[in-house]
Amino acid sequence: MTSARSTRNGTPGEGVSRSASARAPERGIPEATIARLPVYLRALITLSERGIATCSSEELATAAGVNSAKLRKDLSYLGSYGTRGVGYDVEYLRYQIAREIGVTQDWPVVIVGIGNLGHALANYSGFSSRGFRIVALLDSDPARLGEKLGDMRIRGFDEIETLVEELDIAIGVIATPAVSAQDVCDRLVAAGVTSILNFAPTVLNVPAGVDVRKVDLSIELQILAYHEQRKALAFDGAVDIVEPPVDPRVVESA
Amino acid sequence: MTSARSTRNGTPGEGVSRSASARAPERGIPEATIARLPVYLRALITLSERGIATCSSEELATAAGVNSAKLRKDLSYLGSYGTRGVGYDVEYLRYQIAREIGVTQDWPVVIVGIGNLGHALANYSGFSSRGFRIVALLDSDPARLGEKLGDMRIRGFDEIETLVEELDIAIGVIATPAVSAQDVCDRLVAAGVTSILNFAPTVLNVPAGVDVRKVDLSIELQILAYHEQRKALAFDGAVDIVEPPVDPRVVESA
DNA sequence: AGGAGTTTGTGAACGTGAGAACAAACTGAG
C-alpha cells in the first residue's frame, strides 16, 4: 500500500520541519474546525475581492455565517494571526488558512464515471480556483472513450494505475453508479489514491489511512423533509411538539 | 411569511394528533441521529432487495457503516421497534424510519438554475425512488426556456410564485451561480418555500423557520486536502506531528 | 502619558454526541 508516498506537494519551508521547539500551534485541530476553515477562506476571498484589507472577527463571522466566538476559537487553533483592537489582515489570514488547509498549491484530482454528474463536475471551473486541478477523466464505457470535454479527453479506467503514479494523484472522485462504486474505490486505493470523494449512494469500505467523504443529495433532501414534516405537523395538530412542554405550574389554577 | 401553510402532506393517522398522553417517544430527536436515519433507511432497502427479512443491529450497523451501539441508540429515539434476542424486521423498520423522516409520500421539489449541474440533477432518477418528485425546472436565461428534459420543460423563474402555490412546493434546490443565489433564495422564501438545498458556494441568509442545507464540493475537497497534507507531512519531515507532543522532559539533557 | 474604546485570544460552563457495558426481554432446546 506504500506505492505513492513519494514527496507529494508538502508545504515548503514555513517552520514545520523542527521536531519540538518554539511555539508549535499546529498540534491537533478539531474536525469541526477543519470543516469550517474552507468557509472562512471563501469569505476572506470575497472580502479581498471587494478591496477590504482588514476585518474584525464579527464581520468575518457574519460573512461566514457563524458565531464570532466560534470563529475566534477556530482561528486560535492555527495560531495568533489577529491584532487586538484592530482585527485580522484579510490577505495575511487568507494565506495562513490556505496554507493550513494545504491549498496554496494545486492538488491533482481524477474523476471516475463521466456520466450525468461526471460531466457537470468536469465542466465546472470552480475547482481550479480553489486549489484543485482535474487532471484525468475516466470511464469504463467504451462508447465514451475519447470524448472531449474542455481540454481533456475521457480515458479508460484501466489507465488508473499509470495515471496515479505519473501524475502523483492523491485525490479521487467517484461518480459511477452505486453498484460499481466499491470496485472503483478498491481499484483507486490499490493504485495509491488516499482520499476519495464519493457521490454514489453507498457506504465505501476502505483501509485505515484512506479518507472518504461522501456527498449524498438524497440524504440532504431527506433531512430537509424531516424538518419540513415537523413544521407541517406543528401547524396542523399537536402544537407543543416543537416547544418545550410548558411547566405545569403555570396552569395550576385550572 | 404564512402564505403556504395549507395542510401539506402531513403523515396521516399514526397517533401524533394527541396532545400529551400515552407514550410519546417523538419528543426531540438529535440532529446527528436524523442525519443518519437516511443511511439506515438505504441500508434497509438494500437488505430488503436481497430478500433478507430480519437483521440484527450488528448487521445493520455494518451495512450502514456505523457502530452498532450508536445504531441502537439512534433507533431507540423512534421507539422500540426491535425484538430482543431476535433483531429487527427489515420491512417494518424500513417503514417506521421512512415515516419518521417523512418520505412515505413524495415531496414535490423545484430546481432553480438548469445549467451544468441543474441538468444532471434533473436527469437523475435516484430522487424519485427516495421520496422526492422534481415537479419544476426554472431558469432565468431566455435561451433555455422551453428546452425539454425528460418529460419536463424548463420554465421561467418568474413562474415561481404560481408554481409553489399550485403544486404546494416546500423544497427548493438552488443550482445557479453564486452571485444569483441569495436573490433566488429570497424569492423562493417569499413564494413560500421553507426548505432549501443550496449548491452555490455562498452563505445564504434566511428568516427563522426556513431550513437551508448546503452541498459544497470545494469544501469537501479542501477537507480531504487538509488530511492529505498531514499524511504527506507525516512521511516527510516531522514524524511526531500526528502523535501527542511527547513531553519535553524526555529531551532534558540536550 | 493616560484613559477611553475596541477587539482578540482563551478559560470555564454548558450542551450534545459517542461508545462501553449491562440488565431486560426474547428464543429455542431439553
Add this chain to the structure above:
DNA sequence: CTCAGTTTGTTCTCACGTTCACAAACTCCT
C-alpha cells in the same frame, strides 16, 4: 418449566463542540 444463548434498549461515562464572558493587548484621542 428451566436454562443457556442471543440481542435489544438504556444507563453511565467520557470526549468533543459551542458559547459566554473577560483579561490582555492594541489604537486613538486628548
